[in-house]
Amino acid sequence: MTDVTSAPAPPAALGTPLPRTDVRPDRTNRRRRALVPYLFLAPVATVLLLALGYPLVRQVVMSFQEFGLAQQFGTAEPEWVGLDNYAALVDDATMWGVVARSLAFCVVNAGLTMVIGTAVATLMTQLAGPVRLALQTCLLLAWAMPVIAAMTVWQWLFDTQYGVVNWALVQAGLADFAGHSWLLEPLSFYAVATVIVVWMSVPFVAFSVYAALTQVSDEVLEAAQLDGAGGWQRFRHIVVPTIAPVLSVVTLLQIIWDLRVFAQIYYLQGAGGLRSQTDLLGTYIYNLGIGQSNYGMASAVAMFMLVLTLVLTIGYVRRLAKEED
Amino acid sequence: MRSTRIAVLGTVAALALGACSSGGSTTSEGDDAQGDGELTLWLAGNDTPEELTDWLVEEFESTTDGTLTVERVDWGELLPRLQTSLGNADETPDVVEIGNTQSPTFTNVGAFTDLTDHLDALGGDDLGPEGFIEAGSVDDSVYAVPYYWGSRYVFYRTDLLEAAGIEPPTTLEEFNDAAVALTTDTQSGFWLPGQDWRNGISWVFANGGDIAVKEGDQWVGQLSTPESIEGLTQLQELYTDASKAPKDGEDAEPWTAFNNGDAAMFMAPGWARWSIAEELTENVGAFALPGADGGAAPVFAGGSNIAISKASPDQDLALELLELIMSDEYQTMLAENGLGPANSTFNELMGAEDDEFATAALAAAENAKLTPAAEQWAAVETARIMEEFFAKIAQGQDVTEVAEATDAQLEDALN
Secondary structure (H helix, E strand, C coil), rough: CHHHHHHHHHHHHHHHHCCCCCCCCCHHHHHHHHHHHHHHHHHHHHHHHHHHHHHHHHHHCCCEEEEEEHHHCCCCCCCCCCCCCCCCCHHHHHHHHHHHHHHHHHHHHHHHHHHHHHHHHHHHHHHHHHHHHHHHHHHHHHHHHHHHHHHHHHHHHCCCCHHHHHHHHHCCCCHHHHHCCCCCHHHHHHHHHHHHHHHHHHHHHHHHHHHHHHCCCCHHHHHHHHCCCEEEEEEEEHHHHHHHHEEEHHHHHHHHHHHCCHHHHHHHHCCCCHHHHHCHHHHHHHHHHHCCCHHHHHHHHHHHHHHHHHHHHHHHHHHHHHHHH | CCCHHHHHHHHHHHHHHHHHCCCCCCCCCCCCCCCCEEEEEEEECCCCCHHHHHHHHHHHHCCCCEEEEEEEEEEHHHHHHHHHCCCCCCCCEEEEEEEHHHHHHHHHHHCCCCHHHHHHHHHHHHHCCHHHHHCCCCCCCEEEEEEEEEEEEEEEEHHHHHCCCCCCCHHHHHHHHHHHHHCCCCCEECEEECCCHHCCCCHHCCCCCCCCCEEECCCEEECCCCCHHHHHHHHHCCCCCCCCCCCCCCCCCHHHHCCCEEEEEEEHHHHHHHCCHHHHHHHHHECCCEEECCCCCCEEEEEEEEEEEECCCHHHHHHHHHHHHHHHHHHHHHHHHCEEEEEEHHHHCCCCCCCHHHHHHHHHHHHCCCCCCCCCCHHHHHHHHHHHHHHHHHHCCHHHHHHHHEEEEEEEHHH
């Protein structure tokens, strides 16, 4: 599952506007300068168009079609069904359950990740060199770990029969946890998934916020301290406003990532979770499309998800754009 | 800064697009081009021993002009990968192994080459089991032929049964009682994970129940018939009183607990025999799960079919490969490795008459049953309807209620 999201633009760069040099009002030169940004954009735009535009168009088209296994194997032509897929989707209680769960999961996970990530970043500014290096190494390892490898280890940890979590709890005197199935109850399933997703996302937030924190002016902080501002007040009124652009971008990314979470949920479902009670949007679409070969409906749900993502993030994007002005 | 704004918008758009394209197709190796004589064979899981594939590669290269690559695809990955690659001439494997219950979906949609005219070269009337051929046929045309079969039977610890003074059971009731009697605080009398429906369904079959039957042109769920409920109730008692296996556990590697000494009995396809720990082997015996009135219970027949992808550019070579698989040498090796051979004349090679395991395998195979031969059955498997159903039974939910709800789900999926 590789896509552009794995290589986000470094957020720190957004805060540094390019210097403008307004000399030589020569016409050709000006035209050339007007062209240059577009030339830089062209390769990215081309890649985006090829890699994402085509599937997107295909997806839009399919969402208005009856497209199943027969169409996939070319033994039947896709049938145009207009808005039928969307109508079925709106009427489907399962679908709204999935949407509600996805939103709740997204809010909880993005929130926890941001709070813990920012806390860890703040901690890093206070730590002595070697300790900070150790912490950063640990974070980096967690971040660099391939999802499936990490998931295998997490599954072992939470294994019903031989898992170390159950073992530790039993050793601690909680005998009820012998043979406890963590993934069977939806809430406990999501708790495990949250631990894993947050664990995987905190390093990115921590590093980004830490980078931003190093830009906070010591003089201003010192001055505030002399004026009698407490630790929390300094953090709230000086640090947060300074790093706000970075916080916004990182929150935005977290919301998008946690809404489209797939690998972790899919893996945990395979390890014991009951699919009908634990599906989130990503796995629901996958199951509809790849699982049940109902590509038309799957595309319709994916379109809905796209709109949902835009609705959730448009506020942030507008604020971000404003901050840049 | 307008340019930054555009950059931000662009990034967000890209992310949002990425968010939604994640459900897209899984890319496949696509390593065989147009009719170049490079064949790809997909085998599912690790059920086919290395020795057999090595022989196949060598033999294929010496008897034909082509070369052969064997790729193993995880069972869990098999369906999605077949769905995305079988239709595409550049990506499709040439010959594929497919679970017997998964065959109808692909044969009905026309993904496989018609083998009806070549059946004689592939074994003719000796091909079997019959249910596998039916699963691979549409009307009178055969598209997928049996690859191997494995009937499920019970493995047990002879020393533990002896110590408890229990004889190997001869009826299902005796079996259930024995399973409970062998259970202690730390040991399961019978190891049965909650989502392991492929073994659990034997209790439904043994009591005369079924999963679904076709009435007219409609599939009707049978899990809530009195016979099925009887079997499911017995099963729930086993889940509560005899098995300490995880209620969310699946049928993968059931021998782990057995090898650890945590279980007195477990049920699995015959090839599980080779996974039992060496220090246990002299204390391990086997019997076919007994039926309600003695004899062998109708268990779920495990195994695979094999077929040629219709989109493959190397049809002739693919057929030669299939003939090689059905050859005497290969069938002999299958049987000797405990996999039920597609050609039934080789059945006796599965073990000498005094081999307990071979006897159990053949006895269990006699009455083995398949899942409904419904075109949409693969959707039931990918939606994990049966897994969830059995997990709910294992958790102690009301049998009748869950069975009725699942029948409705099955009818929804199959019709």
